[in-house]
Amino acid sequence: xxxxxxxxxxxxxxxxxxxxxxxxxxxxxxxxxxxxxxxxxxxxxxxxxxxxxxxxxxxxxxxxxxxxxxxxxxxxxxxxxxxxxxxxxxxxxxxxxxxxxxxx
Amino acid sequence: xxxxxxxxxxxxxxxxxxxxxxxxxxxxxxxxxxxxxxxxxxxxxxxxxxxxxxxxxxxxxxxxxxxxxxxxxxxxxxxxxxxxxxxxxxxxxxxxxxxxxxxxxxxxxxxxxxxxxxxxxxxxxxxxxxxxxxxxxxxxxxxxxxxxxxxxxxxx
Numbered sequence: 001x002x003x004x005x006x007x008x009x010x011x012x013x014x015x016x017x018x019x020x021x022x023x024x025x026x027x028x029x030x031x032x033x034x035x036x037x038x039x040x041x042x043x044x045x046x047x048x049x050x051x052x053x054x055x056x057x058x059x060x061x062x063x064x065x066x067x068x069x070x071x072x073x074x075x076x077x078x079x080x081x082x083x084x085x086x087x088x089x090x091x092x093x094x095x096x097x098x099x100x101x102x103x104x
Numbered sequence: 105x106x107x108x109x110x111x112x113x114x115x116x117x118x119x120x121x122x123x124x125x126x127x128x129x130x131x132x133x134x135x136x137x138x139x140x141x142x143x144x145x146x147x148x149x150x151x152x153x154x155x156x157x158x159x160x161x162x163x164x165x166x167x168x169x170x171x172x173x174x175x176x177x178x179x180x181x182x183x184x185x186x187x188x189x190x191x192x193x194x195x196x197x198x199x200x201x202x203x204x205x206x207x208x209x210x211x212x213x214x215x216x217x218x219x220x221x222x223x224x225x226x227x228x229x230x231x232x233x234x235x236x237x238x239x240x241x242x243x244x245x246x247x248x249x250x251x252x253x254x255x256x257x258x259x260x
Binding site: 019021022023025026029053055056057059060061063064083084087088091092 | 120121123124127141142145146148149152153156159160209210211212213214215217218221
C-alpha cells in the first residue's frame with residue numbers, strides 16, 4: 001500500500017496494491033490507522049485501481065476506517081473500483097456511507 | 105453434449121495467507137467450465153468467505169486443517185469446505201446479514217450472505233465441537249456453442 005498526503009487539501013490518499021481479504025486487511029488496517037492519526041485528514045481516499053479482489057473482510061476494514069475518519073470530522077471515499085468489487089460493496093450496502101468518487 | 109466430470113481435493117492448514125491460495129486454486133479448477141470473469145469472481149469470493157470463516161470462527165485463529173473439495177459435473181461446480189473446528193451453535197443466526205459473533209474483529213457479518221448470493225445454493229452443516237461443512241454449487245451458464253451468425257439469420 002502506498003500512502004500520499006496532500007497538505008493543502010488535507011487529503012490522505014491510500015493506493016491499495018493487493019487483494020483484500022482477512023489476511024491482508026490486518027496490515028492495511030494497521031498502516032491506515034497510523035497514517036490517519038498522524039495527519040488527521042479532512043478526506044481519506046482508498047484507491048482500488050490495483051485491487052482485483054475483495055471479500056467481506058474488506059467491508060469490515062472499510063467500515064472500521066469510516067468510523068475512525070468520521071470521529072475526527074473527516075470523510076472517507078473510494079475510487080477506481082472494479083465491477084466485481086462494486087458488487088460486494090453494493091450487496092453490503094455501504095456505498096451510502098462510503099461513496100465511490102468519480103474524481104478526487 | 106458429453107457429460108464432463110472432474111474432481112479435486114485440497115487440504116490446507118488454517119493460516120490466513122492460505123485464503124488467497126485456496127480461492128485461486130478453486131478458481132483455476134473451475135476455469136475448465138469456461139466461466140465468465142464475473143462467475144470466476146463469484147466463486148473466488150464465496151470460497152474466500154468460507155475458508156476465512158473456518159480460520160477465524162472454526163479454529164479461532166489456532167491450528168487446524170481445512171479441506172476443500174470441488175467437483176465438476178456437466179456445467180455445474182460443487183464446492184465443499186470443511187473444518188474440524190468448534191462448530192456453529194445456531195446456523196440460522198450465523199447466516200443473518202450483519203450478524204457476527206466477533207464484532208471486535210471488525211467483521212462485517214456478510215460472509216454467508218455473500219456466499220448465498222454469489223452461488224446458486226449454499227448448505228451449512230455444523231456440529232458444536234466437531235466442525236462445520238459448507239457445501240455450495242454454481243451452474244456455469246455457457247453461451248450457446250453454436251451461435252447463429254448474422255449471415256445465416258439474414259438468409260433464412
